[in-house]
Amino acid sequence: MNLPLHKSGAGAHDNPPSAKTAIESVYAAVREDILSGRLKPGSRLPIEHLRSHYEVGSSTVREALSRLVSDTLVTTEGQRGFRVAPISLADFREIVAMRKLLEAQALGEAIARGDDDWEAGIVAAFHRLSKVEEQLPTNAVRLAADWEQRNQAFHDALVAACGNRWLMHFRAILFAQSSRYLRISLTKRTVPRDVHAEHEALFQATLARDTELACRISDQHIELTVEVIAARMAQHGTDDI
Amino acid sequence: MNLPLHKSGAGAHDNPPSAKTAIESVYAAVREDILSGRLKPGSRLPIEHLRSHYEVGSSTVREALSRLVSDTLVTTEGQRGFRVAPISLADFREIVAMRKLLEAQALGEAIARGDDDWEAGIVAAFHRLSKVEEQLPTNAVRLAADWEQRNQAFHDALVAACGNRWLMHFRAILFAQSSRYLRISLTKRTVPRDVHAEHEALFQATLARDTELACRISDQHIELTVEVIAARMAQHGTDDI
């Protein structure tokens, strides 16, 4: 967990805007702590604990947690308080299935509708991602956060021209859920995989406007994470709860 | 809007469970008021107003509204309070596009995995729906609420065997959004349409396990609502905001 951050305009997120109000600060902080795994899946989120930790009132904490509920990062039942949403291999498989569906759909629409600005955005994002992926083998741990940011930016750029806001919304939710799982595998690589090659192939196919090929690569790209996570979770014994 | 309901265990919803706590009561009530159109799209949701109306504290209202935010039925920006999520024809078109995608996917998986219980559930739900659709032409207004409930139950039954919880979750969100629009057209029918025939075709194709046909019918079934809503919204001048 972090140090108190109330009224410090920090927070390098794009999805939850800038975080001006106290609720938004706590929302962003808890969200980040969940995504990063600092708050363990299934663990309780005691109000009083968070309240003193973030130095805010209890209602503020409750409201922040409430907003995380429908993001499905936090659960709440009856009168038993809040919990970090649990994870499981089965859940991850369902997330992956959905991501394949939505990502392919978004990619197809983006390819059909994208203009020159869209292409330029992809080129730029791919360049930034490539830069960090070159050094990734030697400096994996140090660059992990940077890579994750640029990876997301690249994938966002690919579908930026997709006109459907609902598709983008659901896609963002699933991406956040995925990253909870993927951070498990960031530190130690169990399944060999040339991620950069996948990204490059996706990059080429998209700019060539080859929808069918791009979608096929996207599917594989997402599907490959399953093996990685399955291996890690089996090894950790984290496959339930 | 409704009468106060705090601590009265009412609420005929299934999605938001039974509503035991005050927050859940307010959540369910506001949700229903939004879906039914009693709370107009884009209108403000002043805390004090709701507080006295539902006879609860302000924090309770805030928390209930917060949970509606990520359901995308309520919006909130900065320090400007809460609003009912706006509607627009463009938004509805995007919802429809997503629903076609997800409904077809869910239907396909359900057909592939469904067992006898699944079939039985469909038969029962279809029977219940048919009963009310027979009388619909003569008694449209009186049966509207009943029809809506059974219609949802039927469509839920069709995809009940789909194993992907995320798919079901997103589907439920979109269904709720849709119903905000569809209630506009429930009272007065502008575009002639034999809904029962569509339901029967969908019923037959699904039980025959003809995935391709069922998905095609499902697509058409959803797509047809666009014309209905487009006509109504143009006529109402509600196409923006």
Added chain:
DNA sequence: GTCAAACATTATATCGATATTTGTTTGTTT
């Protein structure tokens, strides 16, 4: 007559205290 700045008003965001509920421990009974 238009614009802008200070003020008043309204409503939001936030807080800490209180009342219920849940979970646990202790003590009693068969």
Added chain:
DNA sequence: AAACAAACAAATATCGATATAATGTTTGAC
């Protein structure tokens, strides 16, 4: 010793009050 019940402890849900920001209005200048 096991099962049950009552009392205790911890944490949640809820409340109303206060501080703070946003909005609307009046006043004053150009």
